[in-house]
Amino acid sequence: MEPIDSSLVDWSRAQFALTAMYHWLFVPLTLGLGVVMAIMETLYVRTGREFWKRTARFWMKLFGINFAMGVATGIILEFEFGTNWSNYSWFVGDIFGAPLAIEGILAFFMESTFIAVMYFGWNKVSKRAHLASTWLTIIGATISAWWILVANAWMQHPVGMEFNPDTVRNEMVDFAAVAFSPVAVVKFCHTVTSSWVLGAVFVVGVSCWYLLRGRHREFALGSIRVAAWFGLAASLLTAHTGHLSGRDIALYQPMKLAAAEGLYEGGTEQGLVLGGILRPGADWVGGNGDDRFLLKVELPYALSYLATHDLQGYVPGIRNLLEGDYRLPDGSVALSAEEMMKRGRVAIDALARYRAASPPEEKAAALAVLRENFPWFGYGYLKSPGELVPSVPLTFYSFRIMVMLGGYFIVLFAGLLLLGQRVTRWKLVQLAVVLTIPLAWLASQSGWVVAEVGRQPWAIQGLLPNVAAISRLDVSSVQTTFFIFLALFTLLLVAELGIMGKAIAAGPETDSTSN
Amino acid sequence: MDDISFYQEYWWFLVSLLGALLVFLMFVQGGQSLIWTLGRTEEQRRMLLLATGRKWELTFTTLVTFGGAFFASFPLFYSTSFGGAYWVWVIILLCFVLQAVSYEFQLRRGNVLGTTTYRIFLLLNGILGPLLIGAAVGTFFTGAEFVVNKSAVASPAMPVISYWTGPWHGLEAVLVPQNLMLGMSVLLLTRVLACLYFAGGIADESLRENCRRRLRIESGFFLLFFLTWLVRWLLSTGFAYVPESGLVYTETCKYLHNLLEMPGVAVLLIVGVLLVLGGMVSGLCGWRRAFWAAGAGSMLTVLSLLLCAGWNNTAYYPSVTALQSSLTIANSSSSLFTLKTMSAVSLIIPFVLAYIAWAWRVLDRTPITPEETEGEH
Numbered sequence: 001m002e003p004i005d006s007s008l009v010d011w012s013r014a015q016f017a018l019t020a021m022y023h024w025l026f027v028p029l030t031l032g033l034g035v036v037m038a039i040m041e042t043l044y045v046r047t048g049r050e051f052w053k054r055t056a057r058f059w060m061k062l063f064g065i066n067f068a069m070g071v072a073t074g075i076i077l078e079f080e081f082g083t084n085w086s087n088y089s090w091f092v093g094d095i096f097g098a099p100l101a102i103e104g105i106l107a108f109f110m111e112s113t114f115i116a117v118m119y120f121g122w123n124k125v126s127k128r129a130h131l132a133s134t135w136l137t138i139i140g141a142t143i144s145a146w147w148i149l150v151a152n153a154w155m156q157h158p159v160g161m162e163f164n165p166d167t168v169r170n171e172m173v174d175f176a177a178v179a180f181s182p183v184a185v186v187k188f189c190h191t192v193t194s195s196w197v198l199g200a201v202f203v204v205g206v207s208c209w210y211l212l213r214g215r216h217r218e219f220a221l222g223s224i225r226v227a228a229w230f231g232l233a234a235s236l237l238t239a240h241t242g243h244l245s246g247r248d249i250a251l252y253q254p255m256k257l258a259a260a261e262g263l264y265e266g267g268t269e270q271g272l273v274l275g276g277i278l279r280p281g282a283d284w285v286g287g288n289g290d291d292r293f294l295l296k297v298e299l300p301y302a303l304s305y306l307a308t309h310d311l312q313g314y315v316p317g318i319r320n321l322l323e324g325d326y327r328l329p330d331g332s333v334a335l336s337a338e339e340m341m342k343r344g345r346v347a348i349d350a351l352a353r354y355r356a357a358s359p360p361e362e363k364a365a366a367l368a369v370l371r372e373n374f375p376w377f378g379y380g381y382l383k384s385p386g387e388l389v390p391s392v393p394l395t396f397y398s399f400r401i402m403v404m405l406g407g408y409f410i411v412l413f414a415g416l417l418l419l420g421q422r423v424t425r426w427k428l429v430q431l432a433v434v435l436t437i438p439l440a441w442l443a444s445q446s447g448w449v450v451a452e453v454g455r456q457p458w459a460i461q462g463l464l465p466n467v468a469a470i471s472r473l474d475v476s477s478v479q480t481t482f483f484i485f486l487a488l489f490t491l492l493l494v495a496e497l498g499i500m501g502k503a504i505a506a507g508p509e510t511d512s513t514s515n
Numbered sequence: 516m517d518d519i520s521f522y523q524e525y526w527w528f529l530v531s532l533l534g535a536l537l538v539f540l541m542f543v544q545g546g547q548s549l550i551w552t553l554g555r556t557e558e559q560r561r562m563l564l565l566a567t568g569r570k571w572e573l574t575f576t577t578l579v580t581f582g583g584a585f586f587a588s589f590p591l592f593y594s595t596s597f598g599g600a601y602w603v604w605v606i607i608l609l610c611f612v613l614q615a616v617s618y619e620f621q622l623r624r625g626n627v628l629g630t631t632t633y634r635i636f637l638l639l640n641g642i643l644g645p646l647l648i649g650a651a652v653g654t655f656f657t658g659a660e661f662v663v664n665k666s667a668v669a670s671p672a673m674p675v676i677s678y679w680t681g682p683w684h685g686l687e688a689v690l691v692p693q694n695l696m697l698g699m700s701v702l703l704l705t706r707v708l709a710c711l712y713f714a715g716g717i718a719d720e721s722l723r724e725n726c727r728r729r730l731r732i733e734s735g736f737f738l739l740f741f742l743t744w745l746v747r748w749l750l751s752t753g754f755a756y757v758p759e760s761g762l763v764y765t766e767t768c769k770y771l772h773n774l775l776e777m778p779g780v781a782v783l784l785i786v787g788v789l790l791v792l793g794g795m796v797s798g799l800c801g802w803r804r805a806f807w808a809a810g811a812g813s814m815l816t817v818l819s820l821l822l823c824a825g826w827n828n829t830a831y832y833p834s835v836t837a838l839q840s841s842l843t844i845a846n847s848s849s850s851l852f853t854l855k856t857m858s859a860v861s862l863i864i865p866f867v868l869a870y871i872a873w874a875w876r877v878l879d880r881t882p883i884t885p886e887e888t889e890g891e892h
Contacts, residue, residue, distance in 0.1 A: 004674075168669075
């Protein structure tokens with residue numbers, strides 16, 4: 001039988017990354033802008049001021065334009081688990097499929113039903129029923145995020161399942177462990193609050209554009225007031241949940257942390273790299289003692305504290321993780337990558353014997369070996385330890401971009417709140433806020449690059465590498481669909497930006513203070 | 516209750532119900548395929564698109580949930596069909612991508628592709644969506660070219676458990692006459708439903724008259740395709756399996772036997788077909804609520820056909836290249852624990868249906884008027 005073509009894995013990954021990144025251009029704006037407009041409509045219902053209704057309706061118009069693209073790109077992602085990752089779909093479908101089904105039943109229907117009332121129901125339902133529909137639309141979107149992030153968190157830290165050699169797949173044994181895994185909770189909070197930040201940046205950015213142009217002053221100031229408070233709270237929550245997320249990564253995905261920090265040689269009392277430049281072409285797998293940084297600025301002890309909550313805590317580097325022989329938090333000694341791969345091959349071989357054997361005693365013996373070595377099952381598919389090291393430059397720089405921009409957003413929102421109405425006099429600030437809009441997307445995308453590139457080569461951490469997760473397709477088929485999706489999504493993105501630009505240029509419905 | 520076969524049958528019922536709901540809601544696609552046929556003026560076309568524009572997301576969501584539910588309850592189907600019949604599923608998905616943006620973008624200022632382009636997208640979705648979904652579902656009865664070997668997981672060089680044996684990756688399904696006939700039946704049914712929906716929900720007499728005229732043609736073609744398909748289906752050789760051993764074998768007139776052995780399902784089919792016929796006839800006579808009769812009939816018909824595909828020891832996704840690779844609800848389902856857990860979640864479905872019904876009612880309480888196309892959205 002022909003072995004898997006490695007370029008098939010690369011193209012399948014590229015296609016998934018493409019669709020996921022396009023999808024994530026729209027989803028965070030849906031989550032963030034949705035809350036902002038719902039708050040504005042709440043203000044309308046509570047105060048009765050038509051101003052807030054006009055304001056809410058304007059942001060709803062932009063929400064709708066963006067929402068359509070989120071839906072369009074999302075459907076591809078869901079079905080790609082089947083089309084391009086069919087082995088994955090069987091191997092863990094028993095666990096992974098459930099959140100997707102629940103997402104559909106609980107969240108998608110709520111979202112799609114109430115968004116219709118939100119748009120078409122202004123004159124058909126009462127004010128309060130309309131407000132409830134608006135909130136239910138965004139609650140539906142947020143519940144949807146919950147379930148898909150539960151699924152994603154499970155891939156980063158698989159829990160609540162057992163391998164069944166008769167069905168040759170992992171099966172769920174503890175739903176609560178999957179649905180409420182601490183990693184999932186932190187991931188959800190971090191992702192959703194960061195989406196709120198993006199929504200708030202968008203609102204203050206567009207509002208500042210109006211101020212720069214001297215248009216819709218009252219509308220812009222009202223929007224900034226709501227979005228800046230919301231954005232500041234969300235930024236602080238994002239920073240806190242980001243810290244918790246870092247701790248989870250240290251515990252469950254130490255290689256990702258090492259890559260994000262550019263930490264080749266680990267140790268105690270490790271400093272956190274605040275900023276740095278990696279040496280181009282540095283060897284992150286080889287064991288020589290070269291300095292892999294051209295420049296770096298560190299915060300002493302901070303990485304040890306982040307990873308272990310102890311300033312003297314031990315943090316393994318890439319070399320340590322590959323060579324093993326250091327103490328794990330539970331007191332045991334870490335295995336080398338070679339040893340884990342060896343045990344993984346033993347597990348796979350035991351599975352083959354279990355499937356082929358018919359005498360019960362032979363089956364039992366094979367099963368015992370499989371169970372003993374199953375924790376390293378996924379390592380058995382790897383060919384060399386070097387495959388365990390993700391792209392360090394991509395992970396390292398993305399992490400820094402995300403963190404630095406996160407800090408900047410806190411300053412931005414706090415500054416806007418301090419300035420209050422005086423922001424109308426600060427043209428440079430207005431310009432800076434407008435230019436911040438794309439930075440919110442850069443931060444958001446960078447976060448996902450850290451999360452997903454940093455966990456390579458795993459589709460499911462430690463259990464299933466990408467090479468064993470794919471569909472058996474011709475490379476040319478995947479290449480063709482990659483370029484079809486690329487062309488289509490780019491075309492639609494251009495169309496959306498054009499429509500969004502015109503809608504922003506047209507501004508909200510006329511109010512007495514415009515111009 | 517710890518009998519996995521109960522949950523497998525329950526989840527096959529739910530997946531079938533979602534499939535039935537999807538076919539009913541694809542009246543949206545039927546409506547899109549008739550934009551230019553029914554809408555003689557721009558105002559009429561806008562009213563047609565406003566009518567379906569309030570509902571497209573529901574259809575879309577049902578498709579996504581149908582996929583999610585299939586994944587969760589019968590992951591081996593998800594893995595085998597989507598990974599193997601790659602091209603047919605990709606084309607279906609692309610059709611729906613085009614639809615998702617078209618309603619929102621078509622009339623917006625700054626729309627670089629132009630209104631007509633988006634309406635062509637809607638037309639493509641309206642024709643290809645039902646046609647290809649119908650043809651893909653046709654393979655539930657005619658089979659597909661795949662092999663499943665779960666032991667492959669233990670072969671590190673090639674661990675993929677299922678693969679397609681033909682070069683067309685699903686497109687060959689459209690060339691099977693029986694599949695094509697089912698695809699055409701679904702397409703024509705969605706157009707019939709759309710005519711009935713427009714006739715009952717738009718306050719424009721000339722448009723209603725167009726709908727009634729069109730209904731006559733669409734109904735005739737639908738009956739021709741569907742009844743031909745139905746007779747051939749009843750007489751076709753189907754795929755059965757022995758529950759104790761899982762051994763799959765072919766059986767003459769399997770689906771006819773299924774109806775005879777499951778009289779409740781047979782009643783669903785007969786009532787469904789009669790309701791569709793009744794809906795068509797009453798629609799032609801000008802009854803405004805004919806849509807609901809035909810819609811309910813469509814759901815019952817599709818539900819009964821899908822139940823025949825998976826219940827009564829039937830292989831619902833037969834392999835024509837390796838018979839023993841065929842998928843049954845017994846060999847392709849999730850574990851008992853997962854099925855039970857999701858069954859608990861499924862208890863919320865009546866609540867979901869209730870709020871959908873409320874939203875539908877408040878939005879469709881009054882027929883769409885030409886004035887509404889100016890102020891909405």
